[in-house]
Amino acid sequence: MPSLTSVLGVLDPTSDRAVFRQIADALREAIDKGRFREGDKLPSETELVDHFGVSRMTVRNALSLLQQEGLAVSEHGKGVFVRPRPPVRRLASDRFARRHREQGKAAFTVEAEAAGSRPEVDNLEVKEERPSQDISARLGSPRKVLARRRRYLLDGRPVEFATSYLPLDLARNTPIAQPNPGPGGIYARLEEMGHRLDHFDEEIRARMPSPAEVRTLQLASGVPVIHLVRTAFDAEGRAVEVCDTVMAADAYVLAYQLPAN
Amino acid sequence: MPSLTSVLGVLDPTSDRAVFRQIADALREAIDKGRFREGDKLPSETELVDHFGVSRMTVRNALSLLQQEGLAVSEHGKGVFVRPRPPVRRLASDRFARRHREQGKAAFTVEAEAAGSRPEVDNLEVKEERPSQDISARLGSPRKVLARRRRYLLDGRPVEFATSYLPLDLARNTPIAQPNPGPGGIYARLEEMGHRLDHFDEEIRARMPSPAEVRTLQLASGVPVIHLVRTAFDAEGRAVEVCDTVMAADAYVLAYQLPAN
DNA sequence: TAGTGGTCTAGACCACTTT
DNA sequence: AAGTGGTCTAGACCACTAG
Helix, strand or coil: CCCHHHHHCCCCCCCCCCHHHHHHHHHHHHHHCCCCCCCCECCCHHHHHHHHCCCHHHHHHHHHHHHHCCCEEEECCCEEEECCCCCCEEEECCCCCHHHHCCCCCHHHHHHHHCCCCEEEEEEEEEEECCCHHHHHHCCCCCCEEEEEEEEEECCEEEEEEEEEEEHHHHCCCHHHCCCCCCCHHHHHHHHCCCCEEEEEEEEEEECCCHHHHHHHCCCCCCCEEEEEEEEEECCCCEEEEEEEEEEHHHEEEEEEEECC | CCCHHHHHCCCCCCCCCCHHHHHHHHHHHHHHCCCCCCCCECCCHHHHHHHHCCCHHHHHHHHHHHHHCCCEEEECCCEEEECCCCCCEEEECCCCCHHHHCCCCCHHHHHHHHCCCCEEEEEEEEEEECCCHHHHHHCCCCCCEEEEEEEEEECCEEEEEEEEEEEHHHHCCCHHHCCCCCCCHHHHHHHHCCCCEEEEEEEEEEECCCHHHHHHHCCCCCCCEEEEEEEEEECCCCEEEEEEEEEEHHHEEEEEEEECC
């Protein structure tokens, strides 16, 4: 068992750098060097207080910095741990290609099981509502829309929350308005209804989550969200669906392939 | 001048919610409702202490929460302000299409000037180096690579830091190894050298910045980064370049268009 | 019960900005 | 000089987790 001094070093009293930043630096360096690995418990606040000879608030300030950086997570009553990197889900840009819709199951389920994870979908809600200004503009200003909300989980962990919006005149009294729209999902139904899909536009942003998103996705501090808005266009150029998705950024990598010409 | 009570309300002493969270909630709600707008100064710590009748650390905890959420930024000696939303740069998925390379200027410069911004590129560094394991794997395991580093700024604000890696056997003693590779950039040079570009793969992640990235991009707390890794493939299927880009997430929206078939 | 982190107080001194 | 946020101390009590 190495001493804390050999792992964390000591403070430099001549440095201009704030003490809590020096402590955070020491911990960050130890993590980077592999002295603490994913899931390892960091020294407790009391141990750090004793080791560095500072007050508890100074130590907490340092640990708070690491959490903001996404390097550590605290668990009440247990300790502060090096944040485990969850398995990452890769979203390929061809994931909505027509050939992926032939199968009966939802893309999320098929893909997750192939990756050895246990997929769940919950919070299913299907509602008619008045669209926000943004959604309305993207869909060609319908008076009302059908909203389909769901949350995706992998191995019990929420990773994504998505809402699909469709113009109500298009979706009302169709399988799309059912909780389960059937094999191939709503895109398959849209094509059966004569809206052959032509292309999708996707817009990607990243930001820190709102408090509501922290709850819904059970996000640790220091984890941003990826906000993806996808618009589906049919062969006539009509926007037939907008899907608004918020993803836990540490659970995803998005992959796109672009032609050069 | 409305009273603080009318803007922020009062604490609920019967609530289980921590006092600093209640204060953060009050400020967040006031911001959402437009009582404080972008760039506005929030009440000072002293004012909040007096208004809520709590200690300064409690108030600071609340303000710190808002900063972590990306809602506020503090400026030493001046105050805490509602974080201004900078103009967003839209990256279209066809930005590397061949037709955009005919012009003499760099894409970044052309686009920024069209949007009414003042573009700068600095920190130009061109170096031969040994590739990291990740870069090496993407480029087909060259022993050495040419690395081209640069930072992009809009109106004086750093928004993006990028490094291009090319196999050294391909780039050595070519215009690509010059600080200024000439009109159309390195992609134009690659095509002149017989590497007709076929497609690009892009991988997108979002995460909190490292301390070094905070410095380079002058990021406020509560602003994540978008990490984009693009690999360029020539017509023979060879990976001829990997571009590793870190962007201030609040300055970008990435747009992609995907075919449906 | 002992150890952990979460919240909160009431001070102090410092550094930066503005007047 | 006055006001602002930045850092730090030395306590206190609480809530959660573990053995």
